[in-house]
Structures are given as C-alpha cells and as structure tokens.
Amino acid sequence: MERELSTAPVYSMGVAERLTGLTSRQIRYWEQQGLIRPARTKGRQRLYSEADIALLKEIKRLLADGMTLQRAKHYLAAREARRRARDPAEAAERVGLAPRVTSLYPLTHRAELLRLIDRDRD
Numbered sequence: 001m002e003r004e005l006s007t008a009p010v011y012s013m014g015v016a017e018r019l020t021g022l023t024s025r026q027i028r029y030w031e032q033q034g035l036i037r038p039a040r041t042k043g044r045q046r047l048y049s050e051a052d053i054a055l056l057k058e059i060k061r062l063l064a065d066g067m068t069l070q071r072a073k074h075y076l077a078a079r080e081a082r083r084r085a086r087d088p089a090e091a092a093e094r095v096g097l098a099p100r101v102t103s104l105y106p107l108t109h110r111a112e113l114l115r116l117i118d119r120d121r122d
C-alpha cells in the first residue's frame with residue numbers, strides 16, 4: 001500500500017530547490033501558472049509540503065518527457081478530478097449528500113437520534 005504524502009508545510013524555498021533540483025525562479029513561475037500553491041507564513045514566505053515536493057518533481061518529469069506546461073497543467077487537473085471522484089465521502093459532500101450527523105453512539109441508537117434531530121428542526 002502506498003504511503004500518503006504529508007501536506008504539512010515545512011520546507012522553505014531553498015530546501016525545495018535542493019530536494020527537486022529546480023531553481024527558485026522555476027518554482028515561482030510554476031506557482032504563477034497555477035501548477036502549485038504553497039502555503040505562506042504570516043511574513044509571506046513560501047512553505048512546501050512533502051506532497052508539494054512530489055508534485056514539483058512530477059511536473060519536472062512531465063516537462064522533461066516533452067509535455068508542455070499547459071498540457072501538464074491539464075493532465076494534473078484531470079488526475080486530481082479523477083482522484084476526487086473516486087473518494088465517496090468527498091463526492092457526497094460536493095453534491096450535498098454528506099451525512100448530517102456523526103455519532104459515537106452505536107448504530108442501534110442512531111435512527112432514534114436522527115428522528116429526534118429531525119423533529120427538533122421542524
């Protein structure tokens with residue numbers, strides 16, 4: 001099973017450069033083009049996560065394989081849309097079908113709780 005990459009923003013621009021082999025100019029340009037969105041500190045310093053670093057490496061590989069920047073952007077957006085479509089909880093939330101109640105109570109009590117909640121809303 002593949003390990004999920006951390007989205008915690010911890011790497012500075014300099015570390016991102018060293019980890020990816022990219023220049024800060026390339027990274028900033030890809031940000032301007034909407035390919036990556038690093039977190040920012042209150043002082044506006046860019047911070048990159050493990051997932052951001054992996055994305056930068058992937059963009060670098062796609063471009064090295066001959067893909068244009070615009071095509072890479074479309075490819076990554078389509079892949080993200082497919083990933084989200086496969087996540088049932090996220091898909092349900094987008095269309096307004098997310099569960100209304102989460103409970104630590106056993107399932108046998110859940111129907112009663114939902115009935116009481118619905119009664120109070122009327």
